[in-house]
Amino acid sequence: xxxxxxxxxxxxxxxxxxxxxxxxxxxxxxxxxxxxxxxxxxxxxxxxxxxxxxxxxxxxxxxxxxxxxxxxxxxxxxxxxxxxxxxxxxxxxxxxxxxxxxxxxxxxxxxxxxxxxxxxxxxxxxxxxxxxxxxxxxxxxxxxxxxxxxxxxxxxxxxxxxxxxxxxxxxxxxxxxxxxxxxxxxxxxxxxxxxxxxxxxxxxxxxxxxxxxxxxxxxxxxxxxxxxxxxxxxxxxxxxxxxxxxxxxxxxxxxxxxxxxxxxxxxxxxxxxxxxxxxxxxxxxxxxxxx
Numbered sequence: 001x002x003x004x005x006x007x008x009x010x011x012x013x014x015x016x017x018x019x020x021x022x023x024x025x026x027x028x029x030x031x032x033x034x035x036x037x038x039x040x041x042x043x044x045x046x047x048x049x050x051x052x053x054x055x056x057x058x059x060x061x062x063x064x065x066x067x068x069x070x071x072x073x074x075x076x077x078x079x080x081x082x083x084x085x086x087x088x089x090x091x092x093x094x095x096x097x098x099x100x101x102x103x104x105x106x107x108x109x110x111x112x113x114x115x116x117x118x119x120x121x122x123x124x125x126x127x128x129x130x131x132x133x134x135x136x137x138x139x140x141x142x143x144x145x146x147x148x149x150x151x152x153x154x155x156x157x158x159x160x161x162x163x164x165x166x167x168x169x170x171x172x173x174x175x176x177x178x179x180x181x182x183x184x185x186x187x188x189x190x191x192x193x194x195x196x197x198x199x200x201x202x203x204x205x206x207x208x209x210x211x212x213x214x215x216x217x218x219x220x221x222x223x224x225x226x227x228x229x230x231x232x233x234x235x236x237x238x239x240x241x242x243x244x245x246x247x248x249x250x251x252x253x254x255x256x257x258x259x260x261x262x263x264x265x266x267x268x269x270x271x272x273x274x275x276x277x278x279x280x281x282x283x284x285x286x287x288x289x290x291x
Contacts, residue, residue: 003032005051005058007064007073010037014100015089019064022103033057038069041076042242048076056080060110060269064100066090067183071240074122074140074266083117085110085126085269093284094182094195098271101185106271116270121177121198121219122262127237127244139239140266141180143259145225146172146205148234153208155228157236160221167228170207172235175200175223175259175277182280184241192284195276198261225257 004026023033040047040112055061055076063073063086070086077084087103088096097115098106108116124255125143127135137143147154156173158165175184178193181201186192189213190203198219204212217223227233235254237244281287 001030003057005034005036005061005063007036007063007069009036009069009089010039012065012089015064018087018100018103022062022075022107025104030043037074038063038065051076052078052262055082058082060085062087064089064277067092067095070095071140075138077266079264082269083267083269094279095179095268098275109271110269118196118268118270119265120195120268122264122266123177124260124262125147126258130255137239137244139263140177140204141183141240142174142176142185143171143257144174144184144205144238145257146176146236146238148236150234154233154235155231157226157228158202159224159226160217166212168204168207168212169209170204172205173225174203174205176203191216192280200261209260219261223259225259227254
Protein backbone atom coordinates (compact mmCIF):
# COMPACT_ATOMS: atom_id res chain seq x y z
CA UNK A 1 0.00 0.00 0.00
CA UNK A 2 1.32 3.45 -0.91
CA UNK A 3 2.09 5.92 1.83
CA UNK A 4 2.46 9.68 1.29
CA UNK A 5 3.71 12.42 3.59
CA UNK A 6 1.84 15.70 3.07
CA UNK A 7 3.73 18.76 4.32
CA UNK A 8 2.16 22.23 4.30
CA UNK A 9 3.20 25.75 5.13
CA UNK A 10 0.48 26.12 7.73
CA UNK A 11 0.73 29.91 7.70
CA UNK A 12 -0.66 29.82 4.14
CA UNK A 13 -4.41 29.12 4.17
CA UNK A 14 -4.50 28.15 0.49
CA UNK A 15 -1.70 25.63 0.99
CA UNK A 16 -3.46 24.06 3.97
CA UNK A 17 -6.76 23.85 2.07
CA UNK A 18 -5.06 22.12 -0.87
CA UNK A 19 -3.25 19.73 1.48
CA UNK A 20 -6.51 18.76 3.16
CA UNK A 21 -8.27 18.30 -0.18
CA UNK A 22 -5.48 16.02 -1.42
CA UNK A 23 -5.48 14.08 1.84
CA UNK A 24 -9.20 13.29 1.47
CA UNK A 25 -8.77 12.34 -2.19
CA UNK A 26 -5.87 9.98 -1.44
CA UNK A 27 -7.53 8.29 1.52
CA UNK A 28 -10.70 7.72 -0.53
CA UNK A 29 -8.48 5.64 -2.82
CA UNK A 30 -6.97 3.61 0.00
CA UNK A 31 -3.65 5.46 0.09
CA UNK A 32 -2.20 6.09 3.55
CA UNK A 33 -1.22 9.64 4.44
CA UNK A 34 0.49 11.52 7.23
CA UNK A 35 0.67 15.29 7.64
CA UNK A 36 3.27 17.71 8.96
CA UNK A 37 3.94 21.44 9.11
CA UNK A 38 7.08 22.76 7.42
CA UNK A 39 7.30 25.40 10.13
CA UNK A 40 8.23 22.68 12.63
CA UNK A 41 11.30 21.63 10.62
CA UNK A 42 13.88 23.77 12.36
CA UNK A 43 17.50 22.67 12.51
CA UNK A 44 17.90 19.29 14.21
CA UNK A 45 14.86 19.53 16.47
CA UNK A 46 12.97 16.50 17.79
CA UNK A 47 10.41 16.38 14.97
CA UNK A 48 13.15 16.60 12.34
CA UNK A 49 15.05 13.70 13.88
CA UNK A 50 11.90 11.58 14.26
CA UNK A 51 10.66 12.17 10.70
CA UNK A 52 14.15 11.68 9.25
CA UNK A 53 14.30 8.28 10.92
CA UNK A 54 11.03 7.11 9.37
CA UNK A 55 11.08 8.95 6.02
CA UNK A 56 12.08 5.81 4.15
CA UNK A 57 8.65 4.32 4.86
CA UNK A 58 7.01 6.87 2.51
CA UNK A 59 6.71 6.52 -1.27
CA UNK A 60 6.38 10.23 -1.96
CA UNK A 61 6.61 13.51 -0.05
CA UNK A 62 4.29 16.31 -1.19
CA UNK A 63 4.94 19.88 -0.09
CA UNK A 64 2.27 22.59 -0.26
CA UNK A 65 4.01 25.95 0.02
CA UNK A 66 6.84 27.99 -1.41
CA UNK A 67 10.52 27.30 -1.92
CA UNK A 68 11.18 27.82 1.80
CA UNK A 69 8.83 24.99 2.77
CA UNK A 70 10.45 22.73 0.18
CA UNK A 71 13.94 23.56 1.49
CA UNK A 72 12.98 22.68 5.05
CA UNK A 73 11.36 19.44 3.92
CA UNK A 74 14.41 18.46 1.85
CA UNK A 75 16.35 18.37 5.13
CA UNK A 76 13.99 15.63 6.35
CA UNK A 77 14.40 13.53 3.21
CA UNK A 78 18.19 13.43 3.53
CA UNK A 79 19.77 10.40 1.89
CA UNK A 80 16.53 8.40 1.66
CA UNK A 81 15.98 9.03 -2.08
CA UNK A 82 12.24 9.45 -1.44
CA UNK A 83 10.98 11.73 -4.25
CA UNK A 84 9.61 15.16 -3.42
CA UNK A 85 6.79 16.89 -5.29
CA UNK A 86 6.30 20.55 -4.46
CA UNK A 87 3.07 22.41 -5.18
CA UNK A 88 3.79 26.10 -5.57
CA UNK A 89 1.98 28.38 -3.14
CA UNK A 90 4.85 30.85 -2.90
CA UNK A 91 6.33 33.64 -5.00
CA UNK A 92 9.25 32.19 -6.99
CA UNK A 93 8.52 28.48 -7.28
CA UNK A 94 11.92 27.39 -8.62
CA UNK A 95 11.77 24.17 -6.58
CA UNK A 96 8.10 23.33 -7.11
CA UNK A 97 7.28 20.62 -9.62
CA UNK A 98 3.64 21.58 -10.08
CA UNK A 99 1.40 24.59 -9.68
CA UNK A 100 -0.93 24.81 -6.73
CA UNK A 101 -3.98 25.18 -8.99
CA UNK A 102 -4.76 21.48 -9.50
CA UNK A 103 -2.66 19.21 -7.27
CA UNK A 104 -4.91 16.20 -7.85
CA UNK A 105 -4.15 16.23 -11.60
CA UNK A 106 -0.46 16.26 -10.77
CA UNK A 107 -0.84 13.28 -8.46
CA UNK A 108 -2.82 11.40 -11.11
CA UNK A 109 0.15 11.98 -13.42
CA UNK A 110 2.51 10.65 -10.72
CA UNK A 111 0.49 7.45 -10.35
CA UNK A 112 0.33 7.07 -14.15
CA UNK A 113 4.13 7.53 -14.35
CA UNK A 114 3.68 10.61 -16.54
CA UNK A 115 6.12 12.85 -14.66
CA UNK A 116 9.86 13.40 -14.84
CA UNK A 117 12.44 13.31 -12.08
CA UNK A 118 15.30 15.75 -11.60
CA UNK A 119 18.33 15.02 -9.43
CA UNK A 120 19.61 18.01 -7.45
CA UNK A 121 22.99 18.39 -5.79
CA UNK A 122 23.06 18.55 -1.98
CA UNK A 123 25.82 20.04 0.17
CA UNK A 124 27.57 18.25 3.02
CA UNK A 125 29.36 20.50 5.50
CA UNK A 126 31.51 19.70 8.51
CA UNK A 127 32.03 22.46 11.08
CA UNK A 128 35.09 22.07 13.30
CA UNK A 129 35.19 23.95 16.61
CA UNK A 130 38.09 25.05 18.80
CA UNK A 131 37.13 22.63 21.56
CA UNK A 132 37.63 19.72 19.14
CA UNK A 133 34.04 18.72 18.44
CA UNK A 134 32.53 18.70 14.97
CA UNK A 135 29.03 19.19 13.57
CA UNK A 136 27.69 17.74 10.31
CA UNK A 137 25.02 19.63 8.39
CA UNK A 138 23.44 19.40 4.94
CA UNK A 139 21.85 22.01 2.69
CA UNK A 140 20.14 22.11 -0.67
CA UNK A 141 20.76 25.79 -1.49
CA UNK A 142 23.79 27.07 0.38
CA UNK A 143 26.03 27.10 3.43
CA UNK A 144 26.90 30.66 4.47
CA UNK A 145 29.29 32.12 7.02
CA UNK A 146 28.25 35.64 7.96
CA UNK A 147 29.05 38.22 10.59
CA UNK A 148 27.50 37.59 13.98
CA UNK A 149 25.61 39.77 16.44
CA UNK A 150 28.55 42.17 16.87
CA UNK A 151 28.01 43.44 13.31
CA UNK A 152 31.76 43.52 12.62
CA UNK A 153 33.17 42.30 9.32
CA UNK A 154 34.61 38.81 9.33
CA UNK A 155 37.89 37.59 7.89
CA UNK A 156 37.82 34.14 6.25
CA UNK A 157 40.55 32.29 4.38
CA UNK A 158 39.29 30.39 1.34
CA UNK A 159 40.89 27.11 0.30
CA UNK A 160 39.84 24.86 -2.59
CA UNK A 161 41.28 21.33 -2.67
CA UNK A 162 43.81 22.42 -0.07
CA UNK A 163 45.07 25.34 -2.18
CA UNK A 164 44.89 28.77 -0.56
CA UNK A 165 42.83 31.10 -2.78
CA UNK A 166 42.22 34.34 -0.91
CA UNK A 167 41.52 36.10 2.36
CA UNK A 168 37.90 37.28 2.18
CA UNK A 169 37.01 40.24 4.41
CA UNK A 170 33.42 41.45 4.44
CA UNK A 171 29.95 40.44 5.60
CA UNK A 172 30.64 36.80 4.83
CA UNK A 173 31.10 34.09 2.24
CA UNK A 174 28.79 31.35 0.98
CA UNK A 175 28.99 28.09 -0.94
CA UNK A 176 25.97 27.36 -3.13
CA UNK A 177 24.67 24.55 -5.30
CA UNK A 178 23.22 25.19 -8.74
CA UNK A 179 19.79 25.00 -7.09
CA UNK A 180 20.88 27.72 -4.67
CA UNK A 181 22.23 29.93 -7.45
CA UNK A 182 18.81 31.59 -7.76
CA UNK A 183 18.67 32.42 -4.04
CA UNK A 184 21.13 34.10 -1.61
CA UNK A 185 24.05 33.51 -4.00
CA UNK A 186 22.30 35.52 -6.71
CA UNK A 187 21.68 38.41 -4.30
CA UNK A 188 25.38 38.37 -3.39
CA UNK A 189 26.43 38.64 -7.05
CA UNK A 190 26.92 34.97 -7.86
CA UNK A 191 26.19 33.39 -11.25
CA UNK A 192 23.02 31.63 -12.28
CA UNK A 193 23.70 27.94 -12.92
CA UNK A 194 21.48 25.36 -14.62
CA UNK A 195 19.93 23.24 -11.85
CA UNK A 196 21.47 19.94 -12.97
CA UNK A 197 25.01 21.38 -12.89
CA UNK A 198 27.01 19.40 -10.32
CA UNK A 199 29.62 22.00 -9.46
CA UNK A 200 29.33 24.62 -6.71
CA UNK A 201 29.77 28.37 -6.54
CA UNK A 202 31.77 30.25 -3.92
CA UNK A 203 30.45 33.78 -3.45
CA UNK A 204 31.82 36.55 -1.18
CA UNK A 205 29.09 38.55 0.57
CA UNK A 206 29.67 42.33 0.50
CA UNK A 207 33.47 41.94 0.34
CA UNK A 208 35.56 44.92 1.42
CA UNK A 209 37.66 44.86 -1.74
CA UNK A 210 37.35 45.44 -5.47
CA UNK A 211 39.12 42.17 -6.27
CA UNK A 212 36.79 39.51 -4.82
CA UNK A 213 34.76 37.59 -7.38
CA UNK A 214 32.50 34.55 -7.32
CA UNK A 215 34.03 31.25 -8.43
CA UNK A 216 32.44 28.14 -9.95
CA UNK A 217 34.03 24.85 -8.92
CA UNK A 218 34.14 21.37 -10.40
CA UNK A 219 31.79 18.77 -8.97
CA UNK A 220 34.39 17.01 -6.80
CA UNK A 221 36.16 20.09 -5.44
CA UNK A 222 36.34 20.54 -1.67
CA UNK A 223 35.95 24.03 -0.25
CA UNK A 224 37.32 24.96 3.16
CA UNK A 225 36.46 28.21 4.91
CA UNK A 226 38.89 29.02 7.72
CA UNK A 227 38.28 32.08 9.92
CA UNK A 228 41.46 34.11 10.36
CA UNK A 229 43.04 33.12 13.67
CA UNK A 230 44.73 36.40 14.60
CA UNK A 231 41.56 37.94 16.02
CA UNK A 232 38.45 36.70 17.77
CA UNK A 233 35.41 36.75 15.50
CA UNK A 234 31.71 36.19 15.94
CA UNK A 235 30.52 34.15 12.97
CA UNK A 236 27.06 32.80 12.25
CA UNK A 237 26.66 29.70 10.08
CA UNK A 238 23.50 29.45 7.99
CA UNK A 239 22.20 26.35 6.21
CA UNK A 240 19.53 27.21 3.64
CA UNK A 241 18.81 30.50 5.36
CA UNK A 242 18.47 29.02 8.84
CA UNK A 243 21.02 29.99 11.48
CA UNK A 244 22.66 27.29 13.54
CA UNK A 245 21.93 28.44 17.06
CA UNK A 246 24.94 28.37 19.37
CA UNK A 247 26.13 30.45 22.32
CA UNK A 248 28.48 33.24 21.27
CA UNK A 249 31.48 31.54 22.87
CA UNK A 250 30.97 28.53 20.57
CA UNK A 251 30.24 30.51 17.41
CA UNK A 252 33.40 32.50 18.06
CA UNK A 253 35.30 29.20 18.23
CA UNK A 254 34.73 27.98 14.65
CA UNK A 255 38.06 26.70 13.36
CA UNK A 256 37.00 25.62 9.86
CA UNK A 257 33.99 24.75 7.72
CA UNK A 258 34.53 22.09 5.06
CA UNK A 259 31.93 21.99 2.26
CA UNK A 260 31.61 19.46 -0.56
CA UNK A 261 29.01 17.95 -2.84
CA UNK A 262 27.16 15.15 -1.08
CA UNK A 263 27.10 11.68 -2.62
CA UNK A 264 23.33 11.80 -2.06
CA UNK A 265 21.03 13.83 -4.29
CA UNK A 266 17.49 15.12 -3.86
CA UNK A 267 14.97 13.67 -6.29
CA UNK A 268 12.47 16.34 -7.40
CA UNK A 269 9.29 15.35 -9.25
CA UNK A 270 8.38 17.62 -12.16
CA UNK A 271 4.89 17.81 -13.66
CA UNK A 272 3.67 21.08 -15.17
CA UNK A 273 6.39 23.36 -13.81
CA UNK A 274 8.10 25.65 -16.35
CA UNK A 275 11.63 24.73 -17.36
CA UNK A 276 14.50 26.53 -15.67
CA UNK A 277 15.19 29.11 -18.38
CA UNK A 278 11.52 30.00 -18.75
CA UNK A 279 11.36 30.56 -14.99
CA UNK A 280 14.56 32.67 -15.08
CA UNK A 281 13.10 34.81 -17.86
CA UNK A 282 9.83 35.30 -15.99
CA UNK A 283 11.21 35.89 -12.50
CA UNK A 284 14.34 37.92 -13.18
CA UNK A 285 13.71 39.57 -16.56
CA UNK A 286 9.94 39.98 -16.63
CA UNK A 287 9.31 37.40 -19.35
CA UNK A 288 8.08 38.80 -22.63
CA UNK A 289 9.15 38.00 -26.19
CA UNK A 290 12.10 38.73 -28.46
CA UNK A 291 11.76 41.80 -30.68
